[in-house]
Amino acid sequence: MDQHEAPILDGLVEHRQLDRYGFTPPGHRQGRGADPRTLAALGRETFQADILATAGLDDRSSSRGLLKKAQSLMAEAVGAEQAFFSTCGSSLSVKAAILAVTRGTGEILIGRDAHKSVTAGLVLSGLQPRWIRPMWDSELHIAHPPSPDAVEAMWQRHPDAAAALITSPTPYGTCADLASIADICHKRGKPLIVDEAWGAHLPFHDDLPTWAMSANADICVVSVHKMGMGFEQGSVYHVQGGLVDPVRLSQCADVLATTSANVILYSAIDGWRRQMVEHGHEELARTLDLVETVRTRIEHIGRFHVLRDELVRKEASHDLDPLHVLIDVSQLGISGYQAADWLRAEQRIDVGLNDHSRIEATFSQADGDGTADRLLQALTALAQASATMPAPHPMFLPEPSDLEMETVMHPRDAFFGPVEVVPAEDAAGRIAAEQITPYPPGVPAILPGEKINGKVVEYLRSGVDAGMVLPDPADPSMKTIRVVQE
Numbered sequence: 046m047d048q049h050e051a052p053i054l055d056g057l058v059e060h061r062q063l064d065r066y067g068f069t070p071p072g073h074r075q076g077r078g079a080d081p082r083t084l085a086a087l088g089r090e091t092f093q094a095d096i097l098a099t100a101g102l103d104d105r106s107s108s109r110g111l112l113k114k115a116q117s118l119m120a121e122a123v124g125a126e127q128a129f130f131s132t133c134g135s136s137l138s139v140k141a142a143i144l145a146v147t148r149g150t151g152e153i154l155i156g157r158d159a160h161k162s163v164t165a166g167l168v169l170s171g172l173q174p175r176w177i178r179p180m181w182d183s184e185l186h187i188a189h190p191p192s193p194d195a196v197e198a199m200w201q202r203h204p205d206a207a208a209a210l211i212t213s214p215t216p217y218g219t220c221a222d223l224a225s226i227a228d229i230c231h232k233r234g235k236p237l238i239v240d241e242a243w244g245a246h247l248p249f250h251d252d253l254p255t256w257a258m259s260a261n262a263d264i265c266v267v268s269v270h271k272m273g274m275g276f277e278q279g280s281v282y283h284v285q286g287g288l289v290d291p292v293r294l295s296q297c298a299d300v301l302a303t304t305s306a307n308v309i310l311y312s313a314i315d316g317w318r319r320q321m322v323e324h325g326h327e328e329l330a331r332t333l334d335l336v337e338t339v340r341t342r343i344e345h346i347g348r349f350h351v352l353r354d355e356l357v358r359k360e361a362s363h364d365l366d367p368l369h370v371l372i373d374v375s376q377l378g379i380s381g382y383q384a385a386d387w388l389r390a391e392q393r394i395d396v397g398l399n400d401h402s403r404i405e406a407t408f409s410q411a412d413g414d415g416t417a418d419r420l421l422q423a424l425t426a427l428a429q430a431s432a433t434m435p436a437p438h439p440m441f442l443p444e445p446s447d448l449e450m451e452t453v454m455h456p457r458d459a460f461f462g463p464v465e466v467v468p469a470e471d472a473a474g475r476i477a478a479e480q481i482t483p484y485p486p487g488v489p490a491i492l493p494g495e496k497i498n499g500k501v502v503e504y505l506r507s508g509v510d511a512g513m514v515l516p517d518p519a520d521p522s523m524k525t526i527r528v529v530q531e
């Protein structure tokens with residue numbers, strides 16, 4: 046295929062050049078009807094690019110196959126057998142993958158460090174999760190992806206599970222030994238799904254961790270907006286091998302997806318694939334060099350520690366994506382929450398992941414010396430300002446074993462069944478009826494169907510006091526919790 050082509054982008058440009066006009070949605074008619082203040086904020090071109098995918102970009106039967114061609118180009122570019130675009134984020138793609146491999150019944154093995162979009166898939170599907178133990182670092186209080194041994198142990202206990210699902214890279218950038226895990230699954234004739242939401246860039250540079258398709262995974266899901274150059278919500282799921290039926294997979298996505306896919310999102314994915322084929326290696330090489338310098342320069346400011354060696358070792362993870370720059374701020378005498386809030390308020394810098402002792406800056410090929418300098422200057426100012434900042438609110442950090450709560454009910458039954466709201470201090474021993482997720486990174490601490498451990502409640506309550514954000518429980522202040530009615 047000609048990887049210099051970008052069929053969706055070209056179709057979009059042609060639509061504009063031919064001055065097509067649709068008496069169809071979107072009703073704004075390429076911005077003609079939009080309020081001038083909206084146009085001023087979003088730009089007329091945004092509206093011009095917002096056209097229907099069928100009977101707009103392509104004709105009413107999609108006879109030109111623009112989307113299909115763009116997906117085939119993507120599959121070829123990254124070495125997958127098939128690729129499918131989604132405009133509903135990896136949040137939808139992982140659910141489609143789960144439904145496709147399980148057919149909606151039975152058990153699935155899942156690393157317990159899964160993102161809330163994966164665990165929400167359990168509520169939706171009614172599946173029985175069999176949790177694979179992550180590699181817990183009880184000193185750093187970080188969960189890394191499960192080891193191959195942990196996956197093997199779970200297959201021995203639950204040989205009838207339909208598939209295994211692993212998150213790699215994690216939001217910390219730590220990666221699983223996917224090739225060994227795929228091998229373990231395949232020896233049993235079972236597919237491996239990899240939630241690689243953070244790994245869209247991995248196929249395009251050898252110095253980055255192995256990407257899931259090269260490690261023989263059967264399905265892998267990426268968010269193009271996280272580490273690639275796509276718009277928010279742009280996701281691609283890839284499939285290969287004979288264990289997953291691609292038709293079932295795309296039909297599972299179809300039952301969940303919007304019928305009004307956003308062509309702007311598709312176009313950005315298409316354009317990004319061409320960019321990566323043409324320039325990805327050199328752009329990522331430059332970014333990898335930049336990040337090495339940034340890591341050293343942050344250490345030189347003093348009292349910041351950039352984590353690396355402690356994240357990649359036998360007891361931690363198999364590999365690390367160095368573009369995740371995880372910075373320990375505890376020597377400044379402040380928490381990661383305080384650091385993140387101060388950087389936003391005083392330096393107009395937002396960081397991604399933040400927790401009791403760390404902040405994370407993720408770098409992409411869009412970054413350069415200018416943005417790196419901005420981060421360095423902001424961190425230098427933070428180091429100075431920290432002297433006058435209040436001491437962080439003390440947080441109770443549980444042991445890994447406290448976090449491994451027993452799933453005593455199907456997540457779906459717990460979520461949809463009769464619930465009652467109890468004071469948090471009375472919740473220990475009750476079955477959770479809601480998902481409670483510190484965000485970021487988005488890994489639920491409590492899931493529907495789990496028997497609540499009081500130490501986890503203490504962790505979350507002290508976390509909220511310290512600045513932790515919990516977007517999903519009914520009571521984000523954690524004074525009360527929804528539990529299954531007794």
Ligand SMILES: Cc1ncc(COP(=O)(O)O)c(C=O)c1O
Nearest residue numbers: 134135136160162212240242268
């Ligand atoms: C590991 C992981 N999986 C899935 C998702 C969901 O991705 P999206 O935001 O594209 O829906 C996220 C989002 O942060 C994530 O971190």
